[in-house]
Amino acid sequence: MEFPVAKLSEYEDKLDELLVSNNAFGLITAAHILTQQTRKQHQERYKAKLGLIRILYRRHRDKQRVIDLFSVLDWLMQLPEWLDSQVWQELETIEESKKVQYITSVERIGIAKGMATGMAKGVEKGRVEGESRLLRRLLERRFGVLPLWVSEQLANASEQQLEAWGEAILTAPTLEAVFN
Template structure:
């Protein structure tokens, strides 16, 4: 069983502006917030004190032979209701990334297959994250020889939020921020400078909320993953974030977490290429450590630069930990200080 609003981790995504992983993790670990934001009426009927259970493997077993099409996320969650019914019900969530002719039929098929498996009510709900405002399927069924079989399901369309961006930016729900990031990612797809400004705005707004540190870091991951930037603009953004944290005395995103975000992005770009991934991670860690050391202690000697380039991933991690609190460059590479 998953507690409400736990933190979530970054997984890989294969292409720029591929939202699958941040959406999947956000829905799974902030499911109550997801329901409160997108489906508030259903949210009020669920007994959140009893928790909820994610059933991804069960969903895969039921629908693995179906034509899935392009989508961001499908989730099956088991919950209890406020009505006092002690039996579980099942919520099937689809987050669809592109317009698809067979989408409503897929919702219909998944619903009756899940009902057949569990013999319990299945609530199917959809979030449409495509860019086609007029596409909003909400039902599917047929009538033949006096027999009627229909499914109507609640639908949320993210394009409907485009004129509410200002409200999203000040709302307290994590999915208001995720939705704003989604909208701004779409708007800035071919303009790096505008995306930089939008991403900087979102990052800065996180520090104005009274959210706990883990939630802020989680949103850093989501925003960073959605809104890819060229490396030089990413580095410029991180300098801005460091300045904000220093001025506010809010050291949320540490250098270690910053490296983790960068490494997660690198993993996503190289999924399935194990040897290349390992080399890429080590090179990326060496580069980020070099940036951190230069930022703290000034220009690095050639011998240190060479040392970083030749070192293992484990050594780089140890030096990174030391670099955060070391008083001098020599102290970073003191063997007695490695972990």
């Protein structure tokens, strides 16, 4: 099997062509390039994101296509919360001027809540995984090679269990005592 390969960085000099193209992948490629170019430049990224959103609204009539492409743009071109709220205000202005509302205020609230919930879950999962890895290293250091049942316990543990086992490792005489 052969798969064509495209390096997005090779399209940097074709940014203007991508911005006038009706191809959705052209818009996404432009978003990627602009994201790279505006790294740590929040105001510039805000302007670039807003420009891409305007292009998106001008070119596409299908509601679901706009929502899908907007989701990709929003994911790629992340901004600080205060600038993100300015994007939402501009979006409302665009929708009012077009007399078309692709993304309703309820959808915006849902998207914001979903992003916040997803981030919170990701942070929690990362914290639990980090605690599990640390506890594994401590157990290996204290008791040597760990049996399979310990790995299974660690993989399925809650944060509270990991904390309890982390405290128990200090005084438990055996590996089994840590988990009892």
